[in-house]
Amino acid sequence: MTVARLLxxxxxxxxxxxxxxxxxxxxxxxxxxxDNNGRVIPKNTISNLVCRYNGAExxxxxxxxxxxxxxxxxxxxxxxxxxxxxxxxxxxxxxxGSASAAIVVT
Amino acid sequence: MRxxxxxxAFPSSLGIGIYANGLPALRATRAGQGHTWSRxxxxxxxxxxxxxxxxxxxxxxAVTTADAAQPFRPDPxxxxxxxxxxxxxxxxQDDFASPAMLWATRGEKLWATPAGKSGKSCASCHQDAxxxxxxxxxxxxxxxxxxxxxxxxxxxxxxxxxxHQQAEPLRYESDELLSLTVYVGLHSRGMPxxxxxxxQNRRNFERGRDLFYTRQGQxxxxxxxxxxxxxxxxxxxxxxxxGHGNPYPAYRLEWQTLGSLHRRLRACFFGVRAxxxxxxxxxxxxxxxxxxxxxxxxxxxxxxxxx
Numbered sequence: 001m002t003v004a005r006l007l008x009x010x011x012x013x014x015x016x017x018x019x020x021x022x023x024x025x026x027x028x029x030x031x032x033x034x035d036n037n038g039r040v041i042p043k044n045t046i047s048n049l050v051c052r053y054n055g056a057e058x059x060x061x062x063x064x065x066x067x068x069x070x071x072x073x074x075x076x077x078x079x080x081x082x083x084x085x086x087x088x089x090x091x092x093x094x095x096x097g098s099a100s101a102a103i104v105v106t
Numbered sequence: 107m108r109x110x111x112x113x114x115a116f117p118s119s120l121g122i123g124i125y126a127n128g129l130p131a132l133r134a135t136r137a138g139q140g141h142t143w144s145r146x147x148x149x150x151x152x153x154x155x156x157x158x159x160x161x162x163x164x165x166x167x168a169v170t171t172a173d174a175a176q177p178f179r180p181d182p183x184x185x186x187x188x189x190x191x192x193x194x195x196x197x198x199q200d201d202f203a204s205p206a207m208l209w210a211t212r213g214e215k216l217w218a219t220p221a222g223k224s225g226k227s228c229a230s231c232h233q234d235a236x237x238x239x240x241x242x243x244x245x246x247x248x249x250x251x252x253x254x255x256x257x258x259x260x261x262x263x264x265x266x267x268x269x270h271q272q273a274e275p276l277r278y279e280s281d282e283l284l285s286l287t288v289y290v291g292l293h294s295r296g297m298p299x300x301x302x303x304x305x306q307n308r309r310n311f312e313r314g315r316d317l318f319y320t321r322q323g324q325x326x327x328x329x330x331x332x333x334x335x336x337x338x339x340x341x342x343x344x345x346x347x348x349g350h351g352n353p354y355p356a357y358r359l360e361w362q363t364l365g366s367l368h369r370r371l372r373a374c375f376f377g378v379r380a381x382x383x384x385x386x387x388x389x390x391x392x393x394x395x396x397x398x399x400x401x402x403x404x405x406x407x408x409x410x411x412x413x
Contacts, residue, residue: 003212007202025208027363069362070205 213289222273291408314396323380353410
């Protein structure tokens with residue numbers, strides 16, 4: 001069970017910059033570490049993260065070993081219509097996660 | 107107010123006096139004799155002087171016993187957050203950016219998830235944690251009335267699981283146990299630490315206190331040497347804090363994950379190259395009680411963020 005948090009303001013004015021904040025619980029294994037038996041722990045980072053606003057992609061991130069565990073991301077987009085902000089991500093091990101939030105534009 | 111570290115072999119009230127008032131005569135005499143007595147004999151062994159010295163020793167004992175419940179405490183108490191930089195402080199204050207809050211979110215889900223044969227969740231008995239768990243963490247560790255053993259919040263959650271949910275206890279330091287502990291602690295955030303030392307837990311308190319003042323490991327340091335005498339100074343690149351447990355379970359940037367107070371304490375044992383007691387062991391529980399007493403009045407910061 002992984003936790004992903006997505007924060008979008010519930011309401012916004014049309015044409016306004018909207019702040020989106022994302023936090024995901026993920027170990028972000030670098031692939032450079034070894035376990036207690038000396039075996040390499042395979043690299044496992046969030047390889048692809050996509051954020052869509054009413055179906056249109058507004059943000060994409062491809063993260064590698066340089067990003068710390070439990071990544072925090074923040075970006076802005078311009079509010080146009082009421083609708084849904086959806087977050088989907090997949091990691092190197094194939095695990096998927098998602099979160100969504102609604103926004104009302106007046 | 108600088109104190110000598112007391113050897114662990116002082117089980118009696120005399121041992122308490124060592125930390126309590128630091129009278130040189132008492133500090134130098136291991137069992138209340140020796141130095142003082144030999145000097146009295148050196149003066150000719152007059153009965154009057156003997157009596158005088160004897161009554162003075164008794165007086166010292168009385169004074170130290172009266173003060174016994176007051177080992178040294180840093181004054182003013184400062185939370186570890188006062189010893190970190192602005193970025194880390196900002197991370198702790200921002201409930202969204204703080205990675206520790208991910209565990210709290212997960213804890214909130216687990217709170218309402220049924221576990222074990224009983225099919226009960228935490229919420230089945232305790233209902234809304236915002237009400238039932240308010241101020242709970244601030245009063246732990248406590249003696250569990252059922253088993254008469256000292257338990258911390260982690261231990262209490264596991265007691266609930268085995269006794270009421272008929273579920274397997276969660277492994278110490280597992281994400282599930284940490285998440286629930288953080289979620290419970292969240293409802294004490296901002297409240298002053300308020301353990302009480304009573305006849306039930308006094309023995310644990312004394313053991314924890316003795317451990318705090320006992321030199322450990324190859325480096326041969328006691329907790330007191332860093333956290334009472336040298337807080338605010340540098341240890342390599344790090345600023346030494348007063349060593350309070352108020353933010354735990356906390357997210358440490360060094361760990362890249364959330365960890366319990368016992369994990370942090372084990373790191374200190376490792377640092378002085380001492381044998382590390384297992385997480386959840388009696389030694390660490392007793393130490394946790396002493397630390398909670400020592401931090402009385404400091405605000406609970408669970409879940410904190412540290413370097």
